[in-house]
Amino acid sequence: MPKTIPPDSVGLVTPKHQHFDTPLALDCGRSLPEFELVYETYGELNATRSNAVLVCHALSGDHHVAGYHSMKDTKPGWWETCVGPGKPIDTNRFFVVSPSNLGSCKGSTGPTTDNPETGKRYGPDFPILTVRDWVRSQERLALALGIEQWAAVAGGSLGGMQALQWAIDFPDKIRHAIIIAAAPRLSAQNIAFNEVARQAIMSDPEFHEGRYYEHGVVPRRGLMLARMLGHITYLSDDVMRAKFGRELREGKLNFGFDEEFQVESYLRYQGRSFVDRFDANTYLLITKMLDYFDPAADFGNDLTTAFARIKAHCFTLAFSTDWRFSTGRSREIVKAMIDARVGVSYAEVESTQGHDAFLMPIPFYLDAFGAYMHGIEVEPGG
Amino acid sequence: MTLRTDLALISDWISPGSRVLDLGCGDGTLLAHLQAERDVRGYGLEIDDANIVACMRSHLNVVQRDLNEGLYDFRSDAFDYLIMTQTLQAVRYPDRLLKEMLRIGREGIVTFPNFAHWRARLCLAMGGRMPVSRALPNEWYNTPNIHLCTIKDFENLCRKNGIRILDRAVVDVTHRETGSMRLAPNLLGEIAIYRLCQQPA
Numbered sequence: 215m216p217k218t219i220p221p222d223s224v225g226l227v228t229p230k231h232q233h234f235d236t237p238l239a240l241d242c243g244r245s246l247p248e249f250e251l252v253y254e255t256y257g258e259l260n261a262t263r264s265n266a267v268l269v270c271h272a273l274s275g276d277h278h279v280a281g282y283h284s285m286k287d288t289k290p291g292w293w294e295t296c297v298g299p300g301k302p303i304d305t306n307r308f309f310v311v312s313p314s315n316l317g318s319c320k321g322s323t324g325p326t327t328d329n330p331e332t333g334k335r336y337g338p339d340f341p342i343l344t345v346r347d348w349v350r351s352q353e354r355l356a357l358a359l360g361i362e363q364w365a366a367v368a369g370g371s372l373g374g375m376q377a378l379q380w381a382i383d384f385p386d387k388i389r390h391a392i393i394i395a396a397a398p399r400l401s402a403q404n405i406a407f408n409e410v411a412r413q414a415i416m417s418d419p420e421f422h423e424g425r426y427y428e429h430g431v432v433p434r435r436g437l438m439l440a441r442m443l444g445h446i447t448y449l450s451d452d453v454m455r456a457k458f459g460r461e462l463r464e465g466k467l468n469f470g471f472d473e474e475f476q477v478e479s480y481l482r483y484q485g486r487s488f489v490d491r492f493d494a495n496t497y498l499l500i501t502k503m504l505d506y507f508d509p510a511a512d513f514g515n516d517l518t519t520a521f522a523r524i525k526a527h528c529f530t531l532a533f534s535t536d537w538r539f540s541t542g543r544s545r546e547i548v549k550a551m552i553d554a555r556v557g558v559s560y561a562e563v564e565s566t567q568g569h570d571a572f573l574m575p576i577p578f579y580l581d582a583f584g585a586y587m588h589g590i591e592v593e594p595g596g
Numbered sequence: 597m598t599l600r601t602d603l604a605l606i607s608d609w610i611s612p613g614s615r616v617l618d619l620g621c622g623d624g625t626l627l628a629h630l631q632a633e634r635d636v637r638g639y640g641l642e643i644d645d646a647n648i649v650a651c652m653r654s655h656l657n658v659v660q661r662d663l664n665e666g667l668y669d670f671r672s673d674a675f676d677y678l679i680m681t682q683t684l685q686a687v688r689y690p691d692r693l694l695k696e697m698l699r700i701g702r703e704g705i706v707t708f709p710n711f712a713h714w715r716a717r718l719c720l721a722m723g724g725r726m727p728v729s730r731a732l733p734n735e736w737y738n739t740p741n742i743h744l745c746t747i748k749d750f751e752n753l754c755r756k757n758g759i760r761i762l763d764r765a766v767v768d769v770t771h772r773e774t775g776s777m778r779l780a781p782n783l784l785g786e787i788a789i790y791r792l793c794q795q796p797a
Contacts, residue, residue, distance in 0.1 A: 548659055549669050552639060555615075559658040561648050580644045585652035 216290075222298050223290060223360060224256040224281035224305050229321065232358050238351060241344040247330060250315045251355050252321030253277045253313035256297065259361070265592035267303055267362045268291065268352060269312040270369035270376035273444070273500050274492060276320035280305075280314040293370075295575045301458035302583035307592055308365060313355055315348050325495035326427075326590035335558045337495055338424025345372075345507045349379045353387065365590055368392035370572035371539065372500070375507050378528075378547070382509050384400050385525040391592055392583070394531045395572040396518055397543035398550070399508040404538065407447055408501040411440035415482035415494045424495050449536035450568030527557040529586045531579065533571035534564045559586065601771030602789055603629060603645070606679065608703050609763060609791050610634045614676035617641065617690045619693075619702065621661055621684035623650035629654070667696040675701045682787075684708045686740040691753060697760060698794035706790045712746035712782045729768040731786040746781040754792065764790035 219225045229252050237245045254277045259266060269279050273290070282290055296338040297303045300326050312324040317340060325340040348418050356364065367377040374396030381391040399402070400473040415421060418436030436525060449457075460478040513519040529549055532544035541562050550560040563583040565571040571579070603626045610616065614632050620626050624647070630636040639657040642648055651658035652672025664687055665781070678701030681744040683692045685708050709731040710716075716727035726736040745753075747766070754761055766777045766785030777784045 473751055478765075545669075552659075553671055553674065555637070557637075557657050558639075558659070559648075559652060559657050560661075561652075562660045579648075581649045582645075585649045589652060589655045 216285060216287070219282065222300050222357070223294065224298050226285075227254050227256065227278075227281040227283065227291075229277055229283075231321070232355055234351075234354050234358070238347070238354070240341050240347045242341050244341045246284075246316070246323065246341070249316060249323035249350065250321075250327075250371070251313045251316070251323075251350065251563075253311060253355065253405070254279060254281075254291075255312075256280055256310040257308050259304055259309040259359075260592060262593060263361055264363065264594060265308050265365050266359070267308045267310050267531065268364050268367040268380070269297065269310055270348075270358070270367065270373035271312070271315065271506070272300050272369065272371035272373045275373065275448070276318060277312050277314040277322075278320075279310070292573065295573060296580070296583060300579075302580055304370065304584075311355070313352060314467050316336075316351050317343050317496060317503070319455065319496040320495035324493075325499065326493050332372065335427050337427055340495065341507075342499060342502055345375055345379045345503060346383060349374055349383050352376070352380075353384060354388070362387065364388045364390075365592060366390035366392055368394070369396075370394040370456075371396060371569065372504055372507075373426065375504075379388050379507075379509060381524045381526040381528065382520055387524050389525045389594065390586075391524075391526045391528045392531075393528060393535055393544070393547060394583075395533055395539050395569055396530075396546075396547070397539040398510065399547050400505055403541075405445060405505045408505055409443070409453075412498050414439035414443065415498060418494075423492065424531075425498050426494070426591075432489065433494045434489045437481075437492065437497060440497055441488040441492075442481045442485040442495075445481060447538045448569045450537065450566060452535055452566040454567055509590075517546065521550050521554035521556050524551070524554065524556045528559075529583075530558060530560045531572070531583065532560075532562055532568070532574075533569070534562065535566055535577075536569045536571060538569040539561075548577040598623075601680065601773075602707055602765075602767060602787060605646070605765050605767075605771075606681070606707075607633060607791055609675055610636060612636075615674070616677045616679060617668075617670075617675045619658075619678060619680040620686075620699070621647070621658065622655040623647050624654045624658065624683065625726075626679065627651070628654050636686060643793055645683065663693065665736065666692065667700055670700045672699050673702060677701050677703050677705060679705045679706045681705075681711070684768040685743050685745065687717050690743045691757065692744075694753070694759065694792075695757060698792060704792045705763065705790065706792065708745065708750065709741070710747050710782065710785050710788050712748065714783050717783075724735050726767075729786075747785060747788050749758075750790070752790065754790075758792050758795040758797065759797050761790055762793055765789040 233250045239245045272454040279293045280291040290588045299306050317324040319326045325336045329336045377391040380388050411438040415436035418433035420431040421433040461476040472560035509520045512519040532541040548560045563579045616636045616638035618640040621642050627640050641661045678697040719727035764782040766787045767773045
């Protein structure tokens with residue numbers, strides 16, 4: 215917990231709520247009659263409302279991007295390395311808006327909130343969303359906050375996919391898209407990992423077809439397994455070797471199936487702690503959203519055609535040991551952007567940390583990101 | 597800031613408003629100049645981290661990439677000009693890269709240090725040592741230049757591969773061109789600058 219707030223932190227922050235009464239039509243054909251988004255903001259919106267940056271979260275992220283909720287917090291928000299005064303997304307210049315997305319379990323409307331039509335939790339009846347739906351809901355939030363155009367939309371992993379979707383779907387409402395450690399769509403291998411994670415959850419006897427809330431239980435083992443599997447894909451072979459090697463907890467083999475290797479106890483810890491802060495239906499939903507993400511699909515499966523409508527300037531970043539969304543996947547994005555004559559820069563960051571590198575304070579990453587953000591005018595034409 | 601003479605020369609060869617890809621764009625000096633003076637829309641390819649950050653600071657489109665991987669994923673005729681300054685001699689397959697350049701760009705602009713400059717010849721012939729000069733400042737063991745060539749060599753390669761030379765300038769390391777250099781370029785020129793295109797097969 216912070217004894218004092220570091221000077222480069224946004225400090226103590228309080229989440230806000232925005233309710234929307236008009237229905238939101240969804241890609242699946244259904245609609246949400248009403249919904250709520252919980253979000254945080256950092257920095258000040260300028261008089262021309264032109265310095266707003268939307269930060270989008272990934273699978274297990276939320277609206278708490280930076281700063282602390284109380285002095286008792288053990289950790290700051292999930293992107294504290296990149297968001298704050300003097301950091302790449304400099305809150306002295308930018309007004310940062312970071313919602314928890316629909317379907318997540320951190321306060322915005324989702325499987326864990328009540329369905330206004332039944333008065334009971336949505337649970338498995340919550341509609342399957344798409345990244346486009348998320349972007350539509352975020353556009354509603356922008357309107358509510360009086361932001362006609364984002365100076366930038368930024369995110370890592372699934373967050374980067376939202377930035378990309380923003381650039382395609384609302385070309386006039388975004389000046390820059392920052393797409394970090396993302397992919398233009400998931401590979402069969404990516405989908406395979408997601409499917410195993412979903413099967414782990416759905417085969418848990420306490421899953422009850424997703425109606426576990428009504429039974430007063432949680433599919434703990436399934437969600438824990440899903441997280442353990444996911445975590446393996448977030449780390450690189452290198453970083454696992456460096457962190458754990460083949461180290462044994464008790465220094466000797468016990469010839470049993472309890473935790474013996476350090477990596478086992480690390481994964482179990484990660485899995486267990488995740489269960490306490492995350493919802494299984496949300497995990498199912500968001501992994502499905504990842505699988506469905508495919509902006510080219512709406513344009514004859516041609517990414518270049520999809521990108522032809524982009525007016526934003528784009529910045530793409532990838533990390534050398536990321537094998538979940540490898541550098542090759544980011545290069546696909548960059549290639550299609552160049553072919554579509556979209557302004558783009560691309561940095562390929564050497565790192566040992568795998569997919570999780572986008573959360574790490576890697577000097578070249580922060581320098582390149584910072585240099586790019588610094589070039590964004592907060593008063594365009596002013 | 598005054599632009600190096602070779603860069604100014606290149607700039608004169610570029611028609612305003614064209615699309616440019618700068619291979620090994622360094623800190624983006626040329627690209628920034630072309631954007632400001634020639635209103636080009638361009639991208640730079642660059643491998644070095646510090647140069648990437650420098651380009652970003654100058655608001656340039658820069659893509660981090662190793663030219664030795666080739667340019668296979670770029671579409672044919674995607675650009676008006678492909679430019680490569682002082683990089684040809686440092687890549688693994690200069691002949692293939694030249695071919696790729698002229699596939700992707702309508703024209704190519706290439707500069708390289710001339711290994712047949714009289715000082716280099718003297719160094720090797722009389723001193724018996726690999727030349728170290730103003731244009732070639734590194735020792736043999738730490739030079740990035742693994743495919744040094746002469747003006748004659750380069751023009752032979754162009755002939756062999758059906759590459760047409762549209763323009764040539766030969767300068768010294770301060771990037772000045774003198775009359776004698778025009779008379780005996782392979783002996784007196786330190787840096788060669790070419791504008792090229794691929795002849796139809």
